[in-house]
Amino acid sequence: MSEDKVEQAAVADEPSPARLIGTLAIAGLVSGVIIIAIYLATFETIKENKARELREAVFRVLPNVSKMQKLLLKEGKLEVSYKEEKGEEPIYAGYDDNNTFMGYAIPSDGPGFADTISVLYGYRPSDRKVIGMWILASRETPGLGDKIYKDAAFVANFDDLAIEPPIVATKRGKSKPNEIDAITGATISSVAVARIINKGNDYWVSRLPEPGAEPAYVEVETPPEAEDAQAQ
Amino acid sequence: MGDLGWIFISTLLINNFVLAYFLGLCPFLGVSNKLEVSFRLGLATIFVMVVTALCAWFLNTYVLIHAPYLRLISFIVVIASVVQLIEMAIKKTSPALFRALGIFLPLITTNCAILGLAIFATNKGYGLWEGLVYALGAGMGFTLAIVLMAGMRQEVEKVNAMPKLIRGFAFNLIISGILSMAFMGFAGLFSSS
Amino acid sequence: MAKEQLAYDEFMKGLWRENPVFVQVLGLCPLLAVTNSAINGLAMGLASFFVLLGSSILVSLFKSYIPKQVRISCFIIIIATFVTVVDYTLAAALPVIHKELGAFIPLIVANCLILGRMEAFASRNTLRMSVADAFGMGAGFLFALVSLGAVREILGVGELFGIALFGANFEPWVIMILPPGGFITLGVMLLYFNWLEEKKNKIDKQLATEDGVN
Numbered sequence: 001m002s003e004d005k006v007e008q009a010a011v012a013d014e015p016s017p018a019r020l021i022g023t024l025a026i027a028g029l030v031s032g033v034i035i036i037a038i039y040l041a042t043f044e045t046i047k048e049n050k051a052r053e054l055r056e057a058v059f060r061v062l063p064n065v066s067k068m069q070k071l072l073l074k075e076g077k078l079e080v081s082y083k084e085e086k087g088e089e090p091i092y093a094g095y096d097d098n099n100t101f102m103g104y105a106i107p108s109d110g111p112g113f114a115d116t117i118s119v120l121y122g123y124r125p126s127d128r129k130v131i132g133m134w135i136l137a138s139r140e141t142p143g144l145g146d147k148i149y150k151d152a153a154f155v156a157n158f159d160d161l162a163i164e165p166p167i168v169a170t171k172r173g174k175s176k177p178n179e180i181d182a183i184t185g186a187t188i189s190s191v192a193v194a195r196i197i198n199k200g201n202d203y204w205v206s207r208l209p210e211p212g213a214e215p216a217y218v219e220v221e222t223p224p225e226a227e228d229a230q231a232q
Numbered sequence: 233m234g235d236l237g238w239i240f241i242s243t244l245l246i247n248n249f250v251l252a253y254f255l256g257l258c259p260f261l262g263v264s265n266k267l268e269v270s271f272r273l274g275l276a277t278i279f280v281m282v283v284t285a286l287c288a289w290f291l292n293t294y295v296l297i298h299a300p301y302l303r304l305i306s307f308i309v310v311i312a313s314v315v316q317l318i319e320m321a322i323k324k325t326s327p328a329l330f331r332a333l334g335i336f337l338p339l340i341t342t343n344c345a346i347l348g349l350a351i352f353a354t355n356k357g358y359g360l361w362e363g364l365v366y367a368l369g370a371g372m373g374f375t376l377a378i379v380l381m382a383g384m385r386q387e388v389e390k391v392n393a394m395p396k397l398i399r400g401f402a403f404n405l406i407i408s409g410i411l412s413m414a415f416m417g418f419a420g421l422f423s424s425s
Numbered sequence: 426m427a428k429e430q431l432a433y434d435e436f437m438k439g440l441w442r443e444n445p446v447f448v449q450v451l452g453l454c455p456l457l458a459v460t461n462s463a464i465n466g467l468a469m470g471l472a473s474f475f476v477l478l479g480s481s482i483l484v485s486l487f488k489s490y491i492p493k494q495v496r497i498s499c500f501i502i503i504i505a506t507f508v509t510v511v512d513y514t515l516a517a518a519l520p521v522i523h524k525e526l527g528a529f530i531p532l533i534v535a536n537c538l539i540l541g542r543m544e545a546f547a548s549r550n551t552l553r554m555s556v557a558d559a560f561g562m563g564a565g566f567l568f569a570l571v572s573l574g575a576v577r578e579i580l581g582v583g584e585l586f587g588i589a590l591f592g593a594n595f596e597p598w599v600i601m602i603l604p605p606g607g608f609i610t611l612g613v614m615l616l617y618f619n620w621l622e623e624k625k626n627k628i629d630k631q632l633a634t635e636d637g638v639n
Contacts, residue, residue, distance in 0.1 A: 015492040023492055027499050031305065031506040038510045039301035042517035049520040111238050113420045115247050116356075139247075141419070142582070143599045188420045252604045254457040258537060261453070304512070304531050305505045344454045344535035351528045397623060401450050402615035409608030416605065 058092050058105040061122035061132030063159075065094030065102045067217060078209060080218050091204065094122070099217040103131055104208065108200030112192040115139040117148070119196045121158065123204070125211045130167070130197060133158035145189035154183050154190070163201050167194040236365045239358075243369030246419050249345050250377040251412040256345030260378050261404050265389075270382035274375025276336040278368065281349055283318065284311050285367035288350040289360045307350045315341045345374060380411060432557035439561025445538045446569035446611075447618040452538035455529050456570060457607040463586050466574025468522045470567030472515065472530060476507040477539050477566075481559035484547040491548075500543040501534070508533045538566060576610055577601045 058068045070090045072081040081090065092105040103124040109116050115138065122132035135149035147154055157180035161167060169182040169190040182190035209215075249255040256277070264270050287310050296303050319337045323330045340346060349370055353363045384407055388394070394403075445451045455473070460466045480503050484491075491499050512530045515523040523530070533539070542562055547555040578584055581601030583591045600606045 015494070020492055020495050023490070024495055024498060024502075027502045031502050032302075034506050035301050035305070035509050038513045042513040045517035046513070046520075049517070053520065111242065115242065116238075141599065142602055143597060254454050254604070254607065255532075257453040257457070261450075301509065301513075304509050304534060305502065308501060308505055308534060344532050347535045348454075348528065348532055351531050355528055397619050398616060400619075402612045402619060405608050405612030405615065409605045409612060412608055413600070413605040416603065 054092075057120050057134050057136060058094060060134045061105050061120055062094035062103045063122075063132060064096050066097050067095045067099070068092050068105070069095075069215075069217060071104075071215060073207060076207070078207075078215055080215055093215060093217075095217045101214040101217075104204075106200045106204055107136065108196050108203075110192065110196040110199055112138055113140050113145045113186070113188045117189075117192055117196060119193060119200070121197050121200065123163075123201070125205075125208055125214070128163055128205075130158050130161040130163060133193070133197070135193075140186070140189050144183075144186045147183045147186055148189050148193050151183060154181070157181055158197075163198075163205070166198040166201070169194045236362065239362055239365050240369040241421065243366055244373040244376070245415060246421060248373040248377055248412075248415055249348070249370045250374055251408070251415045253348065255348040256343050256374055259340070259343060260374075260381060260408070261401065264378050264381040264404075265385055267379065267382045267386060270378045271375065272332055273336050273340075274371070274378050276333040277340055277343075277345070277374050278371030279333065280315055280337065280340045280346060281367040281371040281374075282364060283314055284346050284350050285353060285363040286360075287311050287314055288353055289358075289363045292354055303351075303354070307347060311346060311350065312341050345370070377411065377415075381408065384411075432553060435554055435557040436561035436564070439558060439563070439565045440568065441565070444565040444569060444618075445562050446566060446573075447614060448622075449538075450615070451541060452536040452566060453611070455532055455536055456566075456573065457604075457611060458529050459526055460570055460574035460577055460607060461581070461602040462578045462584075463571055463574040465522070465525055466570035466572075467567070468515075468519075469526055469529065469533075470563075470570040472511045472526075473533055473536065473539070473570075474563035474567055475511055476504060476533055477542060477563045478556070478559045479507045480504045480539060480543060481547040481555045482552065484543050485550065485552045485555035488548045496548060497540075497544070500540060500548075504539055504543070505534050538562065573607075573610060573614065576614075577606055581606060 055068060059065055062068075069092065070081050071078045071093055072088055072090050073079075078091075081088075089107075091107070094102045094105060096102055103122050105120055105122050107118065107120050109118040111117075117138040117140070118136040120134050120136050121130055123129070124131050133155060138146070138148065140146045140148060149155065157174070161180065162177035165178055168176075168179050169187070170179050171182050171184075171187065174181050180190065180194060243249065247253065250257065250260050259273060259277075263273050288307065291303075291306055291310060295306060315337055319330075322333075349367060353366050356362075356366075358366055381404075385404065388403070388407070439445065443449060446453075446456060452473075455469055459469045480500070483503050484500060508531060511533070512523075515526075515530065542558065546558045550558070575585055578586075579590060580598045581603075583589060583595040583597045598606070601610065
């Protein structure tokens, strides 16, 4: 008798499946509304932050550049693009105040000493030279490997660097136009940066249009990047 | 070796989930007192990680491309549900396998290494194969770390002279630090070739 | 007055006596990964603090409406919502810090400390006490993150919050800001807390025996 009562009480306490699902659905709905609200509220700012970061990196590796546009390889041809596309592998073209083409900013990555190093480097096709290098992401050892972006002298190696034959990092002091000075104590990181740039060149140099046939700068009213770049 | 080889070696040794990224520390410190249990936990983790990589790839390719803001919630919900379903399936079809690995599954699902795997793979923009190799590397790296840890702890237990004060978490953390230092020796393994 | 006292007690419990990191050893994953500098520790601490406080308030307010069979799922949805809010807000307002903390912000969801407080405290106590508890635990976690980050930054780089502390002759212990340094620093700090605890127990015992004599 008493056992029955206990069981009944337990059944009464047991909420119906509808109530369980209802609770979860309400929680999910409210959470969804909040998340979409915060997403919409921050969307523009986050997009601007990312665009600014990219622009700063591109301007860093391409001297005297004040405008840029994104280029995508479509059926063997470089085309200007404003949209985000999945799996895209863009490069960026930089132009000066008079819309003259100054060079490409090419992203490339590969194994470093610790983790993958992502590099953005500037390439000028007219004389086939690397004209700037910037590390986008790396987890190299602080104090040693991180000199690949903290050591101004190392970064300056890439300001005027021939790409043929492929770039070599040397410990004996550079003597040829395609050589860079490896950092003492971080030879592997230095070699890795050289190798990553060579990898980018292997892929891109043959795919770029003839010097002089680069895509012209397109003045468009829509992309905020272009407007911001001019404002700066 | 190509990119897949680098991803595998990098997550297995150089950027070990536990010893370099501190992911999955709860089981690493909590369940590493017996060698055999640790090994089985490791196997179960490899399994859940592979499932996670599949789920993450599916969500990223078909769902999140339309609604990126649901990333975190959908990862948690989908991974937890899929692992739960697999657990039920294993229980029905293979009680032996369930006894060996199944008991760990609910424990692993709420582990930050699993969520971390999904998020890292997404941030790195990995496709299906890269994601799977990444999951294998991460899972095997976790197994390697926890088995080494369990081995060392079993040996240390035999030392009676150790003061009571140092036993427990503090000591395990210091052993982990030494293990992590040893794993740092793997850095450069790939790029010096 | 008594209520004030109780709430204060809950707060102090989280901050020191039952510190989530140094005493309960919870939430290690974000703790060790981001504390290579004091400022990162501070940012992660504040983010976790906000998530913990917000979730505690909601869980405590709605505890009687949530059936216990689905409570964990509800807690996780609530926590994940707050984490997403923090993630987007940081990305918009402080992109540099957001980049530095990277994937570890979403991982706040998997911090067992937060889910643990929901289950063990917020779902069983009044709003007032839950807020006090969240403040205490959040502050305790923040304290642990900042102190760990500060120790590692001082030894590993010779700076604190980016300000150089020593002269140019200081040779930093780079290992301290690398992963092994995280494990070892926390291990040593836990040792210190164990030692404090043991000392306190000894004194308590002594007092107890003295009381017995009296």
